[in-house]
Amino acid sequence: MVPDHGARISVNHIKGEDYETRMDQSPHGAAQLSDDRDGPGRTAAMPMGFGGQAMAAEGSTLRVRSYGDMSTMDPAHSNGVFDEEIHASVYNKLIQYKPGSEWGWQLDAASMIEQADPTHIKFALRDDIGFTNGHGAMTAEDVKFSFERIIADETESPNKPDMGSFSHVEVTGEREGTIVLNEPFAPLWSIALPYITGNIVSKAATEAAGGRIGTDPAAESGPYLRASWSPKEKTVLTRNPDWKGDAPAWDNIEILPIDDENTAEIAFEAGELDFTRVSLGSVEHYRAGVPNGGTLVENPSLFYVWLGMNLDHPKLQNPKLRQAIQHAIDVPSILEAAYFGAVEPSTGIIAPGLAGHRQAGKVAPAADFARAAELMAESGETNVSLTLDVLNKTTFTTTAQIIQATLAGIGITVEINVLESGAFWDSGNNENLQLVLNRFSMTPDPTYATAWFTTEQAGIWNWENFRNAEFDQLHADAARETDLAKRAEMYIRAQDLMEESGAYRFITHEATPVVHSSGIIPALRPDGLTLLRYFGKS
Amino acid sequence: MFIYTVKRFALAGLILIVAVTAMFLMIRAVPGDPVSIMLGPRATPELKASLIAQMALDQPIWKQLLIYYGGLLRGDLGIDVFSGRSVVEIVFQQLPYTLEMITLSVLWSAALGIALGAYAAAHPNTMIDRIAAAVSVSFVAAPAFVVALLALLIFAVQLQWFPAIGAGEGFWGRLNHLVLPSFAIGLSWVGYIARLVRASMLEVLGEGHIRTARAFGLSERRIIMSYALRIAILPVVTVIGVGMGFLLSSAVFTEIVFARPGIGKLVIDSITTRNYPVVMGTVLVSTGLFVLSTAIADLLNALLDPRARSAK
Numbered sequence: 001m002v003p004d005h006g007a008r009i010s011v012n013h014i015k016g017e018d019y020e021t022r023m024d025q026s027p028h029g030a031a032q033l034s035d036d037r038d039g040p041g042r043t044a045a046m047p048m049g050f051g052g053q054a055m056a057a058e059g060s061t062l063r064v065r066s067y068g069d070m071s072t073m074d075p076a077h078s079n080g081v082f083d084e085e086i087h088a089s090v091y092n093k094l095i096q097y098k099p100g101s102e103w104g105w106q107l108d109a110a111s112m113i114e115q116a117d118p119t120h121i122k123f124a125l126r127d128d129i130g131f132t133n134g135h136g137a138m139t140a141e142d143v144k145f146s147f148e149r150i151i152a153d154e155t156e157s158p159n160k161p162d163m164g165s166f167s168h169v170e171v172t173g174e175r176e177g178t179i180v181l182n183e184p185f186a187p188l189w190s191i192a193l194p195y196i197t198g199n200i201v202s203k204a205a206t207e208a209a210g211g212r213i214g215t216d217p218a219a220e221s222g223p224y225l226r227a228s229w230s231p232k233e234k235t236v237l238t239r240n241p242d243w244k245g246d247a248p249a250w251d252n253i254e255i256l257p258i259d260d261e262n263t264a265e266i267a268f269e270a271g272e273l274d275f276t277r278v279s280l281g282s283v284e285h286y287r288a289g290v291p292n293g294g295t296l297v298e299n300p301s302l303f304y305v306w307l308g309m310n311l312d313h314p315k316l317q318n319p320k321l322r323q324a325i326q327h328a329i330d331v332p333s334i335l336e337a338a339y340f341g342a343v344e345p346s347t348g349i350i351a352p353g354l355a356g357h358r359q360a361g362k363v364a365p366a367a368d369f370a371r372a373a374e375l376m377a378e379s380g381e382t383n384v385s386l387t388l389d390v391l392n393k394t395t396f397t398t399t400a401q402i403i404q405a406t407l408a409g410i411g412i413t414v415e416i417n418v419l420e421s422g423a424f425w426d427s428g429n430n431e432n433l434q435l436v437l438n439r440f441s442m443t444p445d446p447t448y449a450t451a452w453f454t455t456e457q458a459g460i461w462n463w464e465n466f467r468n469a470e471f472d473q474l475h476a477d478a479a480r481e482t483d484l485a486k487r488a489e490m491y492i493r494a495q496d497l498m499e500e501s502g503a504y505r506f507i508t509h510e511a512t513p514v515v516h517s518s519g520i521i522p523a524l525r526p527d528g529l530t531l532l533r534y535f536g537k538s
Numbered sequence: 539m540f541i542y543t544v545k546r547f548a549l550a551g552l553i554l555i556v557a558v559t560a561m562f563l564m565i566r567a568v569p570g571d572p573v574s575i576m577l578g579p580r581a582t583p584e585l586k587a588s589l590i591a592q593m594a595l596d597q598p599i600w601k602q603l604l605i606y607y608g609g610l611l612r613g614d615l616g617i618d619v620f621s622g623r624s625v626v627e628i629v630f631q632q633l634p635y636t637l638e639m640i641t642l643s644v645l646w647s648a649a650l651g652i653a654l655g656a657y658a659a660a661h662p663n664t665m666i667d668r669i670a671a672a673v674s675v676s677f678v679a680a681p682a683f684v685v686a687l688l689a690l691l692i693f694a695v696q697l698q699w700f701p702a703i704g705a706g707e708g709f710w711g712r713l714n715h716l717v718l719p720s721f722a723i724g725l726s727w728v729g730y731i732a733r734l735v736r737a738s739m740l741e742v743l744g745e746g747h748i749r750t751a752r753a754f755g756l757s758e759r760r761i762i763m764s765y766a767l768r769i770a771i772l773p774v775v776t777v778i779g780v781g782m783g784f785l786l787s788s789a790v791f792t793e794i795v796f797a798r799p800g801i802g803k804l805v806i807d808s809i810t811t812r813n814y815p816v817v818m819g820t821v822l823v824s825t826g827l828f829v830l831s832t833a834i835a836d837l838l839n840a841l842l843d844p845r846a847r848s849a850k
Contacts, residue, residue: 421575422809
């Protein structure tokens with residue numbers, strides 16, 4: 001179901017058709033998935049982090065760094081990863097991401113979930129999940145309320161697009177219901193259900209709170225409860241005494257918002273953090289040894305970094321010139337100098353492990369200066385001078401300097417504009433934009449990558465003003481396509497079109513290196529983001 | 539003294555209005571669509587329109603300013619766009635962390651700086667005076683961010699005497715967490731105050747009433763502590779008042795380096811995300827603090843030295 005090649009999960013009970021459910025099947029193909037929470041099948045598929053769950057000890061505290069502070073306890077208004085880290089621990093979803101190196105999901109609040117047909121998903125809830133503050137057991141009405149409020153206009157949820165073609169939930173029993181889609185929506189299984197919008201809140205508690213949850217939870221149901229929140233300092237989670245599922249390994253989790261990676265590294269080395277993401281520049285240092293017996297884990301990332309060329313700008317109308325720029329940029333040099341050799345070159349906007357990842361791009365990562373010079377000559381352009389806008393981060397300014405130097409080699413003068421984040425992210429309104437070094441984040445579904453490069457997005461987030469009818473169609477069709485292989489082909493073709501336009505030079509997907517102390521077993525998504533409820537002990 | 543006090547606070551109020559108005563205009567002049575930045579790429583046009591109306595961004599600037607001042611007069615600094623919390627609540631929740639750090643920095647740096655300066659002045663042109671001068675200038679020259687990082691590496695990582703990050707809990711916990719940040723931002727003030735007190739003391743020690751005191755046979759210790767230092771310390775009061783502003787600026791990087799809560803970190807986060815209400819609330823409070831501290835310093839000066847009052 002999730003966009004991942006080759007990942008498999010064994011399940012204990014297959015209702016309906018007799019086959020082993022593959023994690024790489026489409027939502028449609030993944031029909032009839034059920035789960036025995038304590039059965040051998042589950043144990044066989046036990047991911048990183050689960051092993052420690054049986055080793056819970058009293059008074060234990062896990063201290064992890066988050067790059068931002070919590071802003072709300074309302075999933076409908078979640079501002080992203082730093083909210084979701086907490087929400088995923090104190091709320092339940094029908095399904096959760098599975099920790100490990102391959103994308104997949106596992107049952108959470110659902111005891112059963114099955115794709116009845118391309119637009120209907122049946123589910124049944126476990127009977128042992130209850131909400132705090134006397135709000136009773138979790139019911140299908142809570143699921144209906146949680147999902148439908150995300151798409152309701154009055155909720156004004158910025159996360160509404162994650163729900164895609166979701167229409168409503170039909171409640172068929174106290175703990176049974178059917179999710180109804182307006183049309184097939186493949187990312188339902190990779191984003192809508194296991195991520196931010198999938199969190200189930202208590203209908204009674206939320207309505208009692210006036211329909212909007214603030215910075216204090218109205219009612220929680222997960223393995224942890226939010227014990228306290230000191231803004232900009234610390235969020236403390238504590239074990240939920242009423243949790244009936246697998247016991248979490250840690251009694252308390254302290255989440256410390258630390259902006260600066262160097263500070264986080266110092267805190268880790270001082271023994272004040274058990275887990276933190278580290279800077280790419282520190283990877284070499286930690287490869288030589290992590291202090292205090294800790295471990296370095298290098299995860300790939302879903303981010304994508306590229307050099308974009310504004311197709312609407314008069315200076316960039318010549319396709320040969322754009323191709324010359326593509327061939328002149330030496331990605332390995334950039335990765336060595338700006339990313340300290342800690343990352344791999346990318347082939348497009350879709351990271352390895354996701355459907356549609358290209359094994360190779362049409363332009364090789366290494367520069368081909370001879371070809372670039374040849375294309376430059378063919379273009380007939382001389383005395384070309386261009387501006388390159390970059391964000392004021394060292395990685396990007398270093399990258400820009402390398403691009404500046406390499407393009408000088410084919411006679412292109414580049415002036416670098418270093419911009420503060422607010423100004424940079426408003427570049428869609430900059431008609432004079434020429435070259436831009438950009439980096440977008442991703443959720444684990446390829447549709448989230450292609451969404452920003454459609455004609456509709458031109459001048460908004462599609463700063464290259466890339467307009468291609470075939471690309472637009474592929475983007476729309478792929479979101480509805482439930483056959484993973486076909487879907488992958490569509491996204492590969494979409495990236496080919498992007499590269500062929502000459503408007504893109506793909507650089508890297510970056511990486512998520514993390515370090516952890518010797519006492520813990522981290523539970524991470526394949527892109528290195530934390531799944532705190534599954535963190536174990538060694 | 540009463541009229542002087544009224545005039546001084548009227549001036550403080552005027553400074554506050556000018557500073558807040560300037561900041562209000564400046565934050566809106568910064569490039570970048572605030573609504574897109576605040577809501578992110580997934581925001582729908584309807585949601586953007588709603589936020590624009592909520593923040594009155596569809597109104598002319600002068601009207602936005604009037605709305606802001608109207609809210610200010612009612613004690614309403616607005617609502618944080620992201621959390622929906624009151625800006626007053628957010629700012630005043632963060633303010634104590636910054637105030638305690640600045641206060642401790644001022645206290646320890648003033649205490650050590652005055653002692654060092656007074657001792658050097660009492661022993662002019664001796665080896666101790668020269669060492670004190672070298673140490674003072676070194677402290678002044680040391681950039682606070684370098685001191686912060688070195689202090690972290692030595693005292694938190696290597697020796698593990700003090701915590702590296704956070705603000706701590708309970709009195710002793712919070713004090714323990716304040717040691718390194720206040721050391722980092724206070725160190726240069728030690729040198730600065732020491733040099734100031736030394737120069738001021740040398741001037742006072744050459745005055746007639748000190749010579750008279752010596753002629754009466756008073757001990758050198760008593761002359762310095764009871765007569766000279768009281769006068770020599772006056773410039774330090776003014777400098778500390780103005781210095782509060784610099785310490786507030788230092789709080790920005792200190793709170794980031796030590797991952798401490800506080801208004802310095804709050805203002806940086808808010809500017810980056812174009813969270814106008816929080817930016818304005820933070821600027822208002824920090825500017826108010828600066829204006830208040832300089833006003834109090836002036837009043838203290840006027841109280842301690844009648845010449846300062848009449849000079850006004």
